[in-house]
Amino acid sequence: MKPTGSVMRVRTLVLTAFAAAVLAACATTEGYRQQTALFVGAHSDALLLEWGSPVARDRLSDGSEVWTYYREFDHSTAGGNRPVTRTRTVHYQDDEGRVHTRTESYTDYVYEPPQYWTTECETRFIVGPRGIVRSFRFVGDACVAEEIEPTA
Numbered sequence: 132m133k134p135t136g137s138v139m140r141v142r143t144l145v146l147t148a149f150a151a152a153v154l155a156a157c158a159t160t161e162g163y164r165q166q167t168a169l170f171v172g173a174h175s176d177a178l179l180l181e182w183g184s185p186v187a188r189d190r191l192s193d194g195s196e197v198w199t200y201y202r203e204f205d206h207s208t209a210g211g212n213r214p215v216t217r218t219r220t221v222h223y224q225d226d227e228g229r230v231h232t233r234t235e236s237y238t239d240y241v242y243e244p245p246q247y248w249t250t251e252c253e254t255r256f257i258v259g260p261r262g263i264v265r266s267f268r269f270v271g272d273a274c275v276a277e278e279i280e281p282t283a
Contacts, residue, residue, distance in 0.1 A: 162278035167254060167267050175262045185256075194260035202252045204273050210245035214238050 170178050178198070185198035218236050225231060250273035257265045 158275035158277050160275055162276040163252075163269065163274045165279045166276045167269065170256065170264045171266060173264055175256075175258045175264055178256060178258075178264060191257075195265065196258045198256045198258055200254045200256075202254075202271075202273055204250045206248050206250065208243075208246045210243050212240040212242055215241050 170181075175198070182200055186201050187197075187199040189197045189199070191197065215238070216236060217239050218234055221233050221235055223231055223233070250271070252269060252271035252273035252275075254267060254269040254274065256267045259265050
């Protein structure tokens with residue numbers, strides 16, 4: 132089956148976004164919005180090809196559908212001892228009774244326990260009756276992606 136023009140357009144845009152993502156410095160919510168917006172105006176087939184089947188599909192009164200995608204990521208840190216450089220001020224008196232002050236630096240070790248946490252992202256696409264993605268919304272702290280660099 133030959134891909135339609137909108138599927139090819141989204142594929143090209145997604146590949147361009149992926150290439151830009153590899154070159155970009157950090158993932159942001161704006162980057163997620165930019166990359167998700169590439170599907171608006173495209174056929175839902177492109178969304179299925181890139182994101183797979185949604186976890187839920189709900190029908191709206193106008194015949195449109197809401198496709199819901201959900202991602203969850205588990206994170207952890209190993210924990211352990213971390214060196215911390217500290218300073219202290221020492222006041223002392225010499226043999227002649229004069230008071231002196233000196234600053235000393237030393238290394239202390241702080242134990243940080245292992246940490247475990249989860250981040251989530253829920254994204255909903257509105258797919259029109261003819262299969263065209265009309266809009267999207269997302270919520271969650273895992274809704275991040277590399278920003279798309281503007282082309283010259």
